[in-house]
Amino acid sequence: MKESGTLTKSVTEWLNKTGFPLEMEAAAAFREAGFDVRQSATFADPQADKGREIDVLAQDPDWIGILDISFVVECKSAQKPWVVFMSDDVLKTSNRLDAFGVKSGVARAVLAKRISMGIQRELPLLAAYIQRPNRGGYGFRQAMGGNHDEAFGAAIAALKACHGVSQDRGEGKLPRLAFAFPIIVVDSPIFECERNLEGELVLTEVQKSEFLFSAHIPSQVGCCIRVVRREYLSEVARESKELADALRNNLARDESKILAEAL
Numbered sequence: 001m002k003e004s005g006t007l008t009k010s011v012t013e014w015l016n017k018t019g020f021p022l023e024m025e026a027a028a029a030f031r032e033a034g035f036d037v038r039q040s041a042t043f044a045d046p047q048a049d050k051g052r053e054i055d056v057l058a059q060d061p062d063w064i065g066i067l068d069i070s071f072v073v074e075c076k077s078a079q080k081p082w083v084v085f086m087s088d089d090v091l092k093t094s095n096r097l098d099a100f101g102v103k104s105g106v107a108r109a110v111l112a113k114r115i116s117m118g119i120q121r122e123l124p125l126l127a128a129y130i131q132r133p134n135r136g137g138y139g140f141r142q143a144m145g146g147n148h149d150e151a152f153g154a155a156i157a158a159l160k161a162c163h164g165v166s167q168d169r170g171e172g173k174l175p176r177l178a179f180a181f182p183i184i185v186v187d188s189p190i191f192e193c194e195r196n197l198e199g200e201l202v203l204t205e206v207q208k209s210e211f212l213f214s215a216h217i218p219s220q221v222g223c224c225i226r227v228v229r230r231e232y233l234s235e236v237a238r239e240s241k242e243l244a245d246a247l248r249n250n251l252a253r254d255e256s257k258i259l260a261e262a263l
Contacts, residue, residue: 019077023055026073026185026233030058033237035071035244043164054161058237060244067255068104068178069244070165074158075185076150078142082186084209084227085139086194091212092134099212099224100130102162104178110254125246132224137211140184140227143191155213155225158182163221175258177251181240182223187230207232 015021023039031037035058042051056073091099097111111130114122119130140151162180169176191203207229214222228236248255 019075022075022077022185022187022230025230026056026075029233029237030056033241035059036061043161045160052160064255064259066174066177066258067248067251068176069247070180071183071240072158072161072180073183073185074154076154077187078150079188081143081189081191082151082227083141083143083191083193084137084211086137086192088135090134090136090138091132094212096130096132098222099132101179101181101223102166102221104166104168104176106168106175107177107179110177123250125250129243136224137209140211154184156215158184158225159213159215159221160217163217174262177254179247182225183236184225184227185230185233186227190227190229
């Protein structure tokens, strides 16, 4: 049997080759930004009819239980780089509200109603998040012989988890304005790839990107998924808190209305 010091070194070396340190770093960044963080949280997978695990679930602190804001963080530790395929018209024909995270039915209805009354007037702090440009990502892959399933698996896991934590409550229960935003954190380079006017591929290394992704789980669910480098974790956690604060500010009257109707 190995001596204690040698065994500790061996276990530490093994851990450093796994994704656990990246998960811990992501959790620490979101805690520092002011979120309630759970690691290895679970959600109900409607396709497999069993529980699935979330690497990091960061929830904006809430004592009322009506406005529920979550960020689902999927961590992928790998040596091979990642590629986000870009186009100038990805969101041209897409519903901007659908691209804005995964939402409960009640939350989507409230946002749709407010937007119909004038987004700049009704949702001034959220307008920039919802009215995103046409340009964006449409695909996500691991490069240089990497396993295609790694990229798809990360995207589907993050999307399923968002769907699981943002579903409407059952009949007779208090309506919930639930929002969940998927984030994939990686510790190897990210490149955006697009085709220029001359028909040549152009690669640009970036610290963060996002791509539109959807799946049937079992009904169609989709939104833009952010992918960020490990070095950007603290900044993305702060940006996520700014989005959560904007949601709470702009939807405060809707939260109050639901609470008043329940009393």
